[in-house]
Amino acid sequence: xxxxxxxxxxxxxxxxxxxxxxxxxxxxxxxxxxxxxxxxxxxxxxxxxxxxxxxxxxxxxxxxxxxxxxxxxxxxxxxxxxxxxxxxxxxxxxxxxxxxxxxxxxxxxxxxxxxxxxxxxxxxxxxxxxxxxxxxxxxxxxxxxxxxxxxxxxxxxxxxxxxxxxxxx
Amino acid sequence: xxxxxxxxxxxxxxxxxxxxxxxxxxxxxxxxxxxxxxxxxxxxxxxxxxxxxxxxxxxxxxxxxxxxxxxxxxxxxxxxxxxxxxxxxxxxxxxxxxxxxxxxxxxxxxxxxxxxxxxxxxxxxxxxxxxxxxxxxxxxxxxxxxxxxxxxxxxxxxxxxxxxxxxxxxx
Numbered sequence: 001x002x003x004x005x006x007x008x009x010x011x012x013x014x015x016x017x018x019x020x021x022x023x024x025x026x027x028x029x030x031x032x033x034x035x036x037x038x039x040x041x042x043x044x045x046x047x048x049x050x051x052x053x054x055x056x057x058x059x060x061x062x063x064x065x066x067x068x069x070x071x072x073x074x075x076x077x078x079x080x081x082x083x084x085x086x087x088x089x090x091x092x093x094x095x096x097x098x099x100x101x102x103x104x105x106x107x108x109x110x111x112x113x114x115x116x117x118x119x120x121x122x123x124x125x126x127x128x129x130x131x132x133x134x135x136x137x138x139x140x141x142x143x144x145x146x147x148x149x150x151x152x153x154x155x156x157x158x159x160x161x162x163x164x165x166x167x168x169x
Numbered sequence: 170x171x172x173x174x175x176x177x178x179x180x181x182x183x184x185x186x187x188x189x190x191x192x193x194x195x196x197x198x199x200x201x202x203x204x205x206x207x208x209x210x211x212x213x214x215x216x217x218x219x220x221x222x223x224x225x226x227x228x229x230x231x232x233x234x235x236x237x238x239x240x241x242x243x244x245x246x247x248x249x250x251x252x253x254x255x256x257x258x259x260x261x262x263x264x265x266x267x268x269x270x271x272x273x274x275x276x277x278x279x280x281x282x283x284x285x286x287x288x289x290x291x292x293x294x295x296x297x298x299x300x301x302x303x304x305x306x307x308x309x310x311x312x313x314x315x316x317x318x319x320x321x322x323x324x325x326x327x328x329x330x331x332x333x334x335x336x337x338x339x340x
Contacts, residue, residue, distance in 0.1 A: 029214070033242075044330065044332055068204055
């Protein structure tokens, strides 16, 4: 009885919220300095995840950072972030013309899925140049800079995404 | 005199506009991010800048020629020379809803050579398949291309990924 009730409640909650919520799939590249406390060997990394509308100027993000070369999936990191649009709301009603250019500030938490190398902690990210948005079906966040505080190592690592592409569904 | 001047100006504006609209794009630059899993090339991410020329811009399947530099922090500077050709063009494609601009889906196949400027040696030949390439007329954007790399020194095959590339035509 209880289980059935919970399933019904979840279904009702999702039915009411899904049609109004903007959702995007993000894809980009992730870089960090050669000498760092986060990854064990150098290579190239892909960042992919989902971006979801929370409020007109707020969005949530969940992502994975996956090693692409030379050893695909050998190193995987994951994280979540809460992002605020600095130059005006993004998720607004149809009658209002949105900003094409925006900037974002994100706060989040990320970690590495590796039992032998412990790396996790909060990060702050600034996305100074973002073009597009949900109304334009596509958004390009360029030159994203982040500072990551690695709690187990008690160190700060800077990393960056040259670009993050968001494809709105 | 004034009437003649107006007619000449109108004629000139019509002619030049006609040239502008009729001229296909033939040259620009390309920026790409690559990673390799081959002995001859460092494993860290390479950023490459190429001059990109399309010698026969009126052809639907015109090849493009590229020459440029690829660099990676603290690693050898590489020079690259190559060419690529679109395999086919689809103006109606499943990815078009992702883009606001009109796009064509144009997977490409490319061949390039890599020269190490520090050791002054030819180090690799690269065959690249770009399955996710989109043509926006003055821009081409590709993601997750696959490199098959022939390491000339060790005479063995390796591989790599072109994570992202954008070609921007200026002329």
